[in-house]
Amino acid sequence: MSSSSHKANVRATRTENLAQWAINLQYQDIPQPVIERTKELFLDWLGCAIAGRHHPAVSAIARYTVEMGPTAGKNSEFVDGSIGFLTSPAFAALVNGASSHVVEQDDLHNRSMMHPATVIFPAALAVAQDMKANGKDFIAACVVGYEVGCRVGEYLGKNHYEMFHSTATGGVIGVAAAVGHLLKLDLDRMLSAIGTGGTQAAGLWQFLIDASHSKQVHTGKACFDGIFAAYTARDGLLGPQDILEGSRGMGNAYGRGSTKPGAIDRNLGQDFAVLASSFKWHASCRHTHPSVDALLSLMHDHGLKFDDIESVVARTYRAALDVLGLSGRGETVHQSKFTIGFVLAVAARNGQAMITDFTEESLHDATLRDFQDRVIMEYDADIDSKFPEEWQGTSVRSELETKTKALFEYGGCKDVKEVETVIKRAWNLELENNLNGFSFK
Amino acid sequence: MSSSSHKANVRATRTENLAQWAINLQYQDIPQPVIERTKELFLDWLGCAIAGRHHPAVSAIARYTVEMGPTAGKNSEFVDGSIGFLTSPAFAALVNGASSHVVEQDDLHNRSMMHPATVIFPAALAVAQDMKANGKDFIAACVVGYEVGCRVGEYLGKNHYEMFHSTATGGVIGVAAAVGHLLKLDLDRMLSAIGTGGTQAAGLWQFLIDASHSKQVHTGKACFDGIFAAYTARDGLLGPQDILEGSRGMGNAYGRGSTKPGAIDRNLGQDFAVLASSFKWHASCRHTHPSVDALLSLMHDHGLKFDDIESVVARTYRAALDVLGLSGRGETVHQSKFTIGFVLAVAARNGQAMITDFTEESLHDATLRDFQDRVIMEYDADIDSKFPEEWQGTSVRSELETKTKALFEYGGCKDVKEVETVIKRAWNLELENNLNGFSFK
Numbered sequence: 047m048s049s050s051s052h053k054a055n056v057r058a059t060r061t062e063n064l065a066q067w068a069i070n071l072q073y074q075d076i077p078q079p080v081i082e083r084t085k086e087l088f089l090d091w092l093g094c095a096i097a098g099r100h101h102p103a104v105s106a107i108a109r110y111t112v113e114m115g116p117t118a119g120k121n122s123e124f125v126d127g128s129i130g131f132l133t134s135p136a137f138a139a140l141v142n143g144a145s146s147h148v149v150e151q152d153d154l155h156n157r158s159m160m161h162p163a164t165v166i167f168p169a170a171l172a173v174a175q176d177m178k179a180n181g182k183d184f185i186a187a188c189v190v191g192y193e194v195g196c197r198v199g200e201y202l203g204k205n206h207y208e209m210f211h212s213t214a215t216g217g218v219i220g221v222a223a224a225v226g227h228l229l230k231l232d233l234d235r236m237l238s239a240i241g242t243g244g245t246q247a248a249g250l251w252q253f254l255i256d257a258s259h260s261k262q263v264h265t266g267k268a269c270f271d272g273i274f275a276a277y278t279a280r281d282g283l284l285g286p287q288d289i290l291e292g293s294r295g296m297g298n299a300y301g302r303g304s305t306k307p308g309a310i311d312r313n314l315g316q317d318f319a320v321l322a323s324s325f326k327w328h329a330s331c332r333h334t335h336p337s338v339d340a341l342l343s344l345m346h347d348h349g350l351k352f353d354d355i356e357s358v359v360a361r362t363y364r365a366a367l368d369v370l371g372l373s374g375r376g377e378t379v380h381q382s383k384f385t386i387g388f389v390l391a392v393a394a395r396n397g398q399a400m401i402t403d404f405t406e407e408s409l410h411d412a413t414l415r416d417f418q419d420r421v422i423m424e425y426d427a428d429i430d431s432k433f434p435e436e437w438q439g440t441s442v443r444s445e446l447e448t449k450t451k452a453l454f455e456y457g458g459c460k461d462v463k464e465v466e467t468v469i470k471r472a473w474n475l476e477l478e479n480n481l482n483g484f485s486f487k
Numbered sequence: 488m489s490s491s492s493h494k495a496n497v498r499a500t501r502t503e504n505l506a507q508w509a510i511n512l513q514y515q516d517i518p519q520p521v522i523e524r525t526k527e528l529f530l531d532w533l534g535c536a537i538a539g540r541h542h543p544a545v546s547a548i549a550r551y552t553v554e555m556g557p558t559a560g561k562n563s564e565f566v567d568g569s570i571g572f573l574t575s576p577a578f579a580a581l582v583n584g585a586s587s588h589v590v591e592q593d594d595l596h597n598r599s600m601m602h603p604a605t606v607i608f609p610a611a612l613a614v615a616q617d618m619k620a621n622g623k624d625f626i627a628a629c630v631v632g633y634e635v636g637c638r639v640g641e642y643l644g645k646n647h648y649e650m651f652h653s654t655a656t657g658g659v660i661g662v663a664a665a666v667g668h669l670l671k672l673d674l675d676r677m678l679s680a681i682g683t684g685g686t687q688a689a690g691l692w693q694f695l696i697d698a699s700h701s702k703q704v705h706t707g708k709a710c711f712d713g714i715f716a717a718y719t720a721r722d723g724l725l726g727p728q729d730i731l732e733g734s735r736g737m738g739n740a741y742g743r744g745s746t747k748p749g750a751i752d753r754n755l756g757q758d759f760a761v762l763a764s765s766f767k768w769h770a771s772c773r774h775t776h777p778s779v780d781a782l783l784s785l786m787h788d789h790g791l792k793f794d795d796i797e798s799v800v801a802r803t804y805r806a807a808l809d810v811l812g813l814s815g816r817g818e819t820v821h822q823s824k825f826t827i828g829f830v831l832a833v834a835a836r837n838g839q840a841m842i843t844d845f846t847e848e849s850l851h852d853a854t855l856r857d858f859q860d861r862v863i864m865e866y867d868a869d870i871d872s873k874f875p876e877e878w879q880g881t882s883v884r885s886e887l888e889t890k891t892k893a894l895f896e897y898g899g900c901k902d903v904k905e906v907e908t909v910i911k912r913a914w915n916l917e918l919e920n921n922l923n924g925f926s927f928k
Contacts, residue, residue, distance in 0.1 A: 106724035110715060114575040116557045134555040209740040238699070245701045246708060248689040250727070251735035258679070258725035260686045267687060267715075271708070274551060283547035284699035286691070294692035299650040 061290045063311035064197060065236040068190045068223045071315075073182040073476075076189055080318045081476065084185050084192075086446055087153055089472035090325055091146055091163035092125065093453030096486055097401060098148025099126040100458070103259035107144045107266055111137045122172040123485040135172035136273045139221075142168035144266035147213070149401060151453060154332075155192075155323040157309075158199025158216055159207050161265075162323060165217035166191035169269040170224045174481045179228055181478035187227040189320055194240070195220020196319035197311075201290060201297065203304035210300060214249030214264035219289075221272025222279075229280050234287075241285025242275035244296050327445055328399040329452075330383040330392075333366035336429075337386060338393045345394065352395040355417070360386055361426035370423065379404050387418035400452035443473075459486050502731045504752035505638060506677040509631045509664045512756075514623040514917075517630055521759045522917065525626050525633075527887055528594055530913035531766055532587055532604035533566065534894030537927055538842060539589025540567040541899070544700035548585045548707055552578045563613040568926040576613035577714045580662075583609035585707035588654070590842055592894060595773075596633075596764040598750075599640025599657055600648050602706075603764060606658035607632035610710040611665045614717075615922045620669055622919035628668040630761055635681070636661020637760035638752075642731060642738065644745035651741060655690030655705035660730075662713025663720075670721050675728075682726025683716035685737050768886055769840040770893075771824040771833075774807035777870075778827060779834045786835065793836040796858070801827055802867035811864065820845050828859035841893035884914075900927050 058066070098104060108129055115137035122138035125145060132138075146152060147164040155162050166188055174184040199216030206212060222243030226236045249268070253260035279285060289295045290310060297305040328338050337360040344350065369384070376385030383389065383404055391414040393399040408414060447469050454465045464486065471478065499507070539545060549570055556578035563579035566586060573579075587593060588605040596603050607629055615625040640657030647653060663684030667677045690709070694701035720726060730736045731751060738746045769779050778801040785791065810825070817826030824830065824845055832855040834840045849855060888910050895906045905927065912919065 103719075103724045106719045106722040109722045110718050113718065114556075114577040114714075116555075136555040209735055241693070241699060242701065242704055245691045245693065245704060246689045248687045250686045250730070250737065250740055252682070252686065252727040252730055252733045255733055255735065256725075256728050258682060258727045260683065260727060263683055263686060263719075263724070263726075267712070273555075274708075277551050277554065278544075278547045278704075281547035281550045283544045283704070284697075285704075286693040286699045286701060287697050289691070289693055292693045292696055294650055294696065296691065299691055 059288050059291060060307060060310035061240065061288055062233070062237065063314065064194060065223075065233055065240060067311070067314040068194055068227060069231065069233055069236050071186055071190055071227070073186040076186060077318070080189060080320055081185055083320045083323075084188050085472050085475045086325070086443065087163050087320060087323060088167055088188070088475065089450055089469060090153060090446060091167040092468065092472070092484060093450040094149060094152045094164065095125040095142050095146035095168065096457035096459055097151065097453040098145040098457070101145070101148040101262065103262035104141065104145045104148065106259075107262065108141050111141055121176045121178075123175060123482065125485055127485040127487040135169075135176040136270050138175070139169045139172040139269035139273060140266045142172065143269035144262035147261055147265040149329075149453070149456070151326050151329060151401060151449070153323045153325055155196045155199070155319055157322065158196040158319075159212050160196055160199040160216050161213045162192045162195050162217065162220060162319065164265045165213060165268045165272070166195060166220055166224055169221040169273055170228065171481055171484065172269075173225050173228050173273060177228060178480050180480060181475045183228060184481055185476060187224045189318065190227045191220040191224025192319040192323065193314075194223035196322070197309050198290065198296075200309035201306055202301050203306050205302035205304035206300050209251060209302070211249035211251060211261070211264045214268045215247040215296070215300065217265065217268035218247050218272045218275070219243040221269055222275040225273050225276035226279065229276055231276065231280060235279045237287045238283065238285035239276040239279035241287060241289040242279060242283065243272050243285075244289035245286060246271040246275065247296060247300065325446065325449075327449060328389070328393070329401040329404055330389040330399050331370065333362070333369050334384075334386050334389045337362060337390060338399055341390055342393060342397070352417070355394060355420075357420040358390055358422070360390065360421060360423045361429060362423060363430040364425065367423060367425055377409070379406060379409065382409060385418070386423050387421035388414065390421050391415075391417035398448060398452075400449060401456045402452045454486070457486075500729050500732060501748060501751035502681065502729055503674070503678065504755065505635060506664075506674055506681060508752070508755040509635055509668060510672065510674055510677050512627055512631055512668070514627040517627065518759070521630060521761055522626055524761045524764075525629050526913050526916045527766070527884065528604050528761060528764060529608055529629070529916065530891055530910060531594060531887060532608040533909065533913070533925060534891040535590060535593045535605065536566040536583050536587035536609070537898035537900055538592065538894040539586040539898070542586070542589040542703065544703035545582065545586045545589065547700075548703065549582050552582055562617045562619075564616060564923065564926040566926055568928040576610075576617040577711050579613040579616070580610045580710035580714060581707040583613065584710035585703035588702055588706040590770075590894070590897070592767050592770060592842060592890070594764045594766055596637045596640070596760055598763065599637040599760075600653050601637055601640040601657050602654045603633050603636050603658065603661060603760065605706045606654060606709045606713070607636060607661055607665055610662040610714055611669065612922055612925065613710075614666050614669050614714060618669060619921050621921060622916045624669060625919075625922055626917060628665045630759065631668045632661040632665025633760040633764065634755075635664035637763070638750050639731065639737075641750035642747055643742050644747050646743035646745035647741050650692060650743070652690035652692060652702070652705045655709045656688040656737075656741065658706065658709035659688050659713045659716070660684040662710055663716040666714050666717035667720065670717055672717065672721060676720045678728045679724065679726035680717040680720035682728060682730040683720060683724065684713050684726070685730035686727060687712040687716065688737060688741065766887065766890075768890060769830070769834070770842040770845055771830040771840050772811065774803070774810050775825075775827050775830045778803060778831060779840055782831055782834060783838070793858070796835060796861075798861040799831055799863070801831065801862060801864045802870060803864060804871040805866065808864060808866055818850070820847060820850065823850060826859070827864050828862035829855060831862050832856075832858035839889060839893075841890060842897045843893045895927070898927075
């Protein structure tokens with residue numbers, strides 16, 4: 047490993063700039079809106095982790111944890127409290143990371159095409175619990191993890207995304223940096239953590255073709271592997287110092303010709319990935335969200351009820367028409383979330399379109415189907431010209447609370463008081479002395 | 488997952504052919520020379536694992552195991568008995584896999600450019616110990632692991648190897664198959680294990696550029712990840728069914744234009760990768776080996792001693808001249824292994840060129856340096872025309888025993904009797920009721 051004095055003689059690599067920023071970041075230097083957004087993203091993540099915990103892939107990974115991981119004497123929690131023991135941070139994060147990407151309600155960072163929450167929060171939470179770190183340490187580590195992970199995802203670019211699930215390949219490096227920040231690694235060790243993270247980066251889209259379960263493997267393993275990278279770096283395992291731009295590094299091996307080197311270290315400390323990460327409010331297809339928001343807003347402003355509405359014209363952009371035209375009348379729960387008329391019917395009647403609003407029963411609801419038939423979609427050139435730049439939602443805490451309650455209910459947590467306590471904790475996360483107690487039966 | 492009846496209607500993929508062969512293979516169907524070679528490769532691997540156990544990367548990974556893995560209540564051994572507890576197969580294999588690739592004395596499978604022993608044996612041994620499998624089960628699983636791993640490595644091809652450490656990327660799938668064989672997975676689950684293995688495949692050559700420690704990460708993690716793939720497949724986690732040739736699979740994402748599809752399932756049951764894997768007899772650069780063998784053979788046949796030799800002319804092929812010309816006089820231990828004159832001097836005087844023969848002291852030995860000055864290398868067109876096809880050594884058990892003793896000594900095991908017991912066990916491996924007791928202080 048090159049020493050710091052040696053490095054002073056040569057121009058720093060972009061990866062060194064990024065690592066230097068990551069080790070320097072202190073909680074008190076983080077702008078308040080970044081802190082507030084991080085807390086919102088954390089709560090949003092927690093709901094997703096609870097909602098996904100009964101998926102068969104998560105159960106298989108949890109069984110692996112019982113067989114291979116410690117089942118006593120450790121400090122880190124499964125969000126699924128029914129697993130019933132504490133384990134190591136590596137194994138807790140493996141399961142929690144798998145669980146939080148199941149219901150596809152987690153956040154989206156547009157430029158990197160990543161879902162950072164599902165890798166950064168489980169890893170940082172499990173390690174923070176193990177280290178007995180406080181809320182401020184945790185927030186700072188998550189801000190670092192988002193920034194590093196999303197910048198790597200954006201660096202790897204569009205051609206990478208054609209083959210690879212960037213949430214995993216960028217994510218493992220984000221995890222290494224977040225955990226490295228909690229472990230207070232110095233620059234050389236942070237670079238080793240990033241390097242060892244990157245040389246483990248993996249996750250192919252092949253699973254989409256037969257609907258197999260790799261999505262859960264990718265997020266869970268990005269957590270596990272990133273934690274491995276940071277802990278072994280702390281203990282002297284040297285990682286490649288320029289894993290992103292080196293001749294045998296990720297850019298050349300995985301970038302497939304579309305890397306964006308500037309993304310690695312441009313505007314560090316000014317731009318924040320947590321602010322560029324958007325929530326998925328509604329459980330329906332992302333392309334229905336602007337119409338749902340517009341309808342609910344009109345109903346609210348004019349005091350309209352479901353029965354008052356004779357017909358709806360949803361003006362939208364080309365990509366929405368293309369995608370939403372494929373699901374017919376919406377015969378399955380999954381398809382119904384892609385059917386604009388059905389989605390707007392649900393939203394108009396229930397005042398929301400949460401995961402708990404799309405059920406087998408709702409498919410056979412004549413009132414909803416009747417409303418659906420009175421909805422048409424129309425192309426709007428003005429709206430189209432603003433896509434995708436203005437596609438992003440904004441955070442509203444009451445909406446997030448509603449979504450969280452629905453996700454907890456979907457995951458089998460019926461105790462509303464418990465959820466309200468969690469929400470309160472999230473809004474005051476920086477005041478927490480430790481991060482325990484985020485595990486639910 | 489598609490059912491078997493569904494599959495009967497469509498032509499099987501190459502990956503299905505390979506998986507079908509893997510689940511069908513029974514110990515009694517394995518040709519005797521394949522069994523004998525597997526036992527030799529196992530002993531060779533064990534020596535390498537002992538020799539590498541004190542490397543700082545191995546120590547860091549072992550510390551990770553203490554922090555994250557179980558330290559009691561499990562059945563799998565570290566080859567490094569000084570770690571002092573039993574752990575899960577996943578963690579034992581992680582450390583043993585890292586350890587056995589350190590001294591670069593492990594085997595080589597030419598066509599795949601893989602070192603299969605360092606991934607297949609640690610994983611299969613740790614799982615066999617955990618399951619209390621017997622010697623025959625273990626041998627059959629290792630034959631499967633070699634075959635599947637090396638075929639994937641050969642499939643991914645030369646362009647893949649430019650960027651990726653195929654021992655890891657092919658290895659993780661070989662491990663998944665070997666462990667899947669021990670777990671007696673059916674076809675669908677074996678395909679899932681292979682698929683989940685492949686979607687975790689990773690390992691970049693970037694570490695060569697700054698001599699960092701990823702080599703140990705790659706082999707250890709290939710073991711860990713392949714075990715994860717097989718166990719979770721057993722428990723219902725679905726992996727992509729065509730991870731090799733699917734449109735978003737390894738061939739397209741990692742092959743970089745040089746895949747060899749036929750390698751996946753050509754001559755299954757006739758060709759055996761264990762027979763095509765060669766031993767590294769001498770601790771010096773591979774390109775010195777033919778000359779060392781020739782010199783030792785001449786000395787033996789003519790009853791020559793070190794002092795009888797006036798000069799040596801080593802005729803060799805172009806690639807050897809190119810590589811061996813780079814290390815000058817051999818001023819460091821590492822360089823001295825690439826200096827033909829020095830290597831031949833060591834071999835002539837000691838009757839071998841083992842890892843224990845290349846020491847700091849030997850660098851300052853005037854007798855060796857004097858002999859070195861009397862060696863010249865010459866190009867030989869006839870030899871060159873046969874390279875690399877006839878580059879491979881053959882197995883001689885007494886040589887392997889000598890090598891094993893040197894590797895154990897290098898790793899700090901001075902008890903010759905213990906090594907002799909291990910050698911005897913290896914030669915009778917098929918008679919073992921269980922695989923415990925391969926751990927050494």
